[in-house]
Amino acid sequence: MTDTRAPESEATPPPERSPLMDRATGIGTSVARSLLLPTLAVVTALIIGAFIIAFSDIEILRLLFDDPGAAFGQMVAEVSAAYRALFRGSVGSVNALSESLFAATPLILAGLGVALGFRAGLFNIGAQGQMLMGGLAATYVGIYVSLPGIVHIPLTLLAGLAGGMIWGGLAGLLKARTGAHEVITTIMGNFIAVFFMQWILTTPGLQDPGRNNPVSAELAETARLPRLFGADYRVTIGLLIAIAFVFVVHWLLYRSSIGFEFRAVGSNPSAGRYAGMNVAVVVTLAMALAGGLAGMAGANQVMGLEPYKASPALAGAVGFDAITVALLGRSNPIGVLWASLLFGALAAGGREMQGAAQVPIDLVVVLQALIVIFVAAPGMIRTIYRVKGPDEKPTQLTTGWGS
């Protein structure tokens, strides 16, 4: 134990900073080492997923009693077909890569929102609702404003940012003013946002003429995100915008004074208060920015995706995947980028798996949850694979009802 730790503490002189900073940012550990645990987590999740696929096919389970050998053979065949499709659909071709990047784009933005909340000690489960509100605001600007694309696209994105900021900021304000825990208010916000969308998208002026379900009219051509690699591949310049925001959020968190306040309040609100920070403002602003990032993810879903219309289902599962992305990325913007690429690939591959191997795409959600469990409880992976490492101190990212 001491042998492995000693050189590290020499390499990073300030001893009070090293353990926490190492685990939070990955700085100070070698690349191979910081990748070992996540890789093992993904592999373990895939192994468990294989068992779930194998033991959930009724036909095979019936066969198991009559002819175990044949049943076992079929299980192996089914699992390998599923995972081959997963691989093919995520990285197997240029189009698959484009689909993976396309699926990763909103995940990056929404994941950054959740991660930024974590850094300020806030658990934002409301990315889903914030995406809807952002998407709604973007839809208004995308339909009703007519401008050349070079101005219209940024303006529509900004509308998404504003819509999400309002919805997220509301939860932050409630937390700051009344102490209402953001986990409950943001979840309720998700449901309220869905019902609100179901209503407002049927009002005249917003609803697609001739439809009777809640779907908006289509956005003006000038508000649509152009595709990056020609019409054949769906990935848009939204990807570049999302990656740019990775660096913006990184700068905001680690280089700006408001980011310092976010992190200070996040790790110890009392200390922040005694240092003269206005905790109420910090909490509200952090939730608003977190919501704004998710709101831009929502804007991306109407601006970058055919048929360029808003619906109550525009967020898909992105708002919830954003939570797993932020957890897997350890709330670090760069980590969020890698995690989004991984989960984007899983989502694209999952569609191929559902289409080609008839294994429901919901398996991807199970895999994501398992990966996050293993990453959040590194002790589990260490025990399974007997990997040595520094002692884990409990991380307390969130606060309970009492504080």
Next chain:
Amino acid sequence: MTVMDKVDTTTPEVVLRTSAEERRATIIGVVLMALAAVVMGIFAFGVPPDASSTFNMSLPTDSIQGVAWTFNSRIFSAVAGVLIFALGADRLRRRNLKRTNLALGIGLLLFVLALLAWAAADSSFSLVGMLRSTVISSIVITLGALTGLTCERAGVINIGIEGQLLTGAFVAVILSSAFGTWAGVAGAMLVGALLGALLAWLAIRFSVDQIIAGVVINILAVGLTSFLASRVLAEAQDLNAPARVTSIRIPLLADIPVIGPMFFDHTFFVYVTFILVVALHIGFFRTRWGLRARAVGEHPKAADTLGIDVLKVRYRNVIGAGLIAGFGGAFLALAQISRFEENMTGGIGFIGLAAMIFGRWLPFGALAAGLVFGFSGALAQKVGILGTGIPSEFMLMLPYVATVIVVAGLVGHARAPAADGQPYIKQ
């Protein structure tokens, strides 16, 4: 404690608290006045002067028939409006600060009655039917709240209730379809306990942040049940057809008007829930187990010093609470909806958590809060049927909005167990 309460610790606390309560009284006074304006403007003067509303007090199946209450809609709402206005004005005078919650409660009740009178103008409305469905929709919420408080009294936050309910519902439907109701209930409770064990294991053995562990359990539950539903239930439809659980009419008590159909003509799930509330109350406040659990939740170190095995108590409570959540899932799937649908819980586990906070971590509080939330759900459902011109989406929002209002502390602050959510590491 809230962020705002702590802003200036140099000011004497007494002064700060009074001013905060005064501010609350003012806010609630304004809210009540606004409600009075809505009642007067829309509910009273939005109906013809001679319209009358009828509230039915008996169900078609009752033994005593024809109990009904008919009155003039406008006069009823006008009186309610004046009363709400008076309550609001009284709050603005800032006397009797302690009665603010009572005033808000009465004001909201009058508002709802006026809303019903308005919605039922020139027609009739089954008040007893609504109260009955209030009780039915309160059951899952109450069970969720009981799950939460059993964990949190021992210092473990359980955000995974939603996932436990959903998984319980899924298992209940399959086992009930295949082997009968009791197998379904038992299986649901078992799988609820299993997820509880996973939460406890992650939180206690691996010190994973408890809220994160709970959220991940929810995601896992959604993924797993949706995956298995489209893989198993879609193939074998007969596994998604549980036998209906029949109501048990309690003799004599069920014949009492209003109270009878509300409380004494239900499936066994409802009676078990009521018994559980009493049992947990006695358990937590009258037995050695309860004292130990509460000690662990308030001050684990002191409990440890006295020889209580903190981690064992936590494991036991979280796993035991899982049984309750599984039972709630079984009720949802077997008695309330009678089949499994993807994501059928729709946030009700989180509403249960809010009910736990609203009920101040007390079993009877959980029941009362469950009834309040159940009422908002039943109101949304029944007023939606009456067709009032209010878009149905806004009625459907009601339980969720009510939850936000409750946790935002419009109804006062509650104190969580002191060690709630904090991992305990034995020195």
